[in-house]
Amino acid sequence: MAFSASRQKGDSRHRRWEDADERRSLNRFAVVPQAHTEVIGEVASNAGVLLFSCAVFAAVFCVVACIWFAVSGRIGAIALVVAALVSVLACMSVHIAQQWERVVVLRFGRLNRVSGPGLFWTIPVIEQNTMRIDGRTRVTAFGAEETLTSDLVPLNVNAVLFWMVYDAEAACTEVGDFTRAVELSAQTALRDAIGRGTAAEVAIRRQQLDRELKAALEEKCSQWGVAVLSVEIRDILLPKELQDTMSLEAQAEQRKKARIILAEAEQDICDMMTEMGEAYAGNEAALRLRAMHLLYESVRETGGTVVVPSSFSEGFGDVLGDSAKEALRGKGAGL
Numbered sequence: 001m002a003f004s005a006s007r008q009k010g011d012s013r014h015r016r017w018e019d020a021d022e023r024r025s026l027n028r029f030a031v032v033p034q035a036h037t038e039v040i041g042e043v044a045s046n047a048g049v050l051l052f053s054c055a056v057f058a059a060v061f062c063v064v065a066c067i068w069f070a071v072s073g074r075i076g077a078i079a080l081v082v083a084a085l086v087s088v089l090a091c092m093s094v095h096i097a098q099q100w101e102r103v104v105v106l107r108f109g110r111l112n113r114v115s116g117p118g119l120f121w122t123i124p125v126i127e128q129n130t131m132r133i134d135g136r137t138r139v140t141a142f143g144a145e146e147t148l149t150s151d152l153v154p155l156n157v158n159a160v161l162f163w164m165v166y167d168a169e170a171a172c173t174e175v176g177d178f179t180r181a182v183e184l185s186a187q188t189a190l191r192d193a194i195g196r197g198t199a200a201e202v203a204i205r206r207q208q209l210d211r212e213l214k215a216a217l218e219e220k221c222s223q224w225g226v227a228v229l230s231v232e233i234r235d236i237l238l239p240k241e242l243q244d245t246m247s248l249e250a251q252a253e254q255r256k257k258a259r260i261i262l263a264e265a266e267q268d269i270c271d272m273m274t275e276m277g278e279a280y281a282g283n284e285a286a287l288r289l290r291a292m293h294l295l296y297e298s299v300r301e302t303g304g305t306v307v308v309p310s311s312f313s314e315g316f317g318d319v320l321g322d323s324a325k326e327a328l329r330g331k332g333a334g335l
Helices: 002-028 047-072 077-093 168-173 178-196 199-204 206-224 240-281 284-300 310-316 322-334
Strands: 094-097 101-107 110-115 118-121 127-134 138-148 154-165 226-237
Touching (some): 077 094, 138 178, 154 178, 154 199, 168 206, 240 284
Antiparallel strands (some): 138 154, 154 226
16 A cells, blocks of 8 residues: 555656646747736736726617617517617627727728727627737847857857837738747847857857847838837856856956056166166266165154264265265264
8 A cells, every 4th residue: 555655656746747847848939928927916907898898788788778668669578689689789899999009900801990099999790800919018038048159159148129019000910920920030130140259259249249139130020010129138158168268368368468567567667767867877966865865765764873984974075065074074983
């Protein structure tokens, strides 16, 4: 008994895994947005439209019943059936489109007009509301997995497409499923753009890739009544080995720049010292004053004392006065 129970649990677990794999495989090829991705509270309610239809049905039913009673003097089963039939036809004739909706109306299978938004009428049986098209901006996420670049590097790229339908007539009559067509066209354009550049170009030149995708999609989707607003690359995933290699390359490039900057600084210092040497070579008094200044700077911060021998003081004979010379000789004799 225990063995059979554990075997049943294992079979049920295996079936759940198979169902999960099947759902993942279906979601991988899904194009239309799934129901669970919609935000509750932001979907337009049709309660007002249903209430209006019920009000039309009741009003037409009462009018027909009153007319039948005024003509025949009584209301029977036939009157109720006729009133109900006329009310149903009236409900089939009156329609309401939301502010962002456009409704394609066909008459005997041929395009007649595009109605909406607001209240509009159709002829029952003769005219049909073929498609309600949302004219708001739509967001479609798409990507390309393991797409080879021109230097044979596989990349995973994710992007977002912002688009809208501006011509409901073309979207209904020129393409079967414009939502799927737009997404598949975006994926194809992204793969083509990745294949034309190297991995470094794709990773660095994102804005140019966005513009290329937008131009390619505008050219293809304009005939379907679809306007492409923008294309934005969200993420570019490189292989781990390539990431390490590019990191080492970037570090080497930074070291190269640092050494070049250091060499330029050394060259500037050398040029400056050359000019200083030429200036001091022509003025020996300035060189001696510079030596005294350096001597003063060396002991100013530490508060130390410098002992100057009497023979050293003779080197400042050209720049020191007689009193300073006597003072230095006196200090030297005292030492």
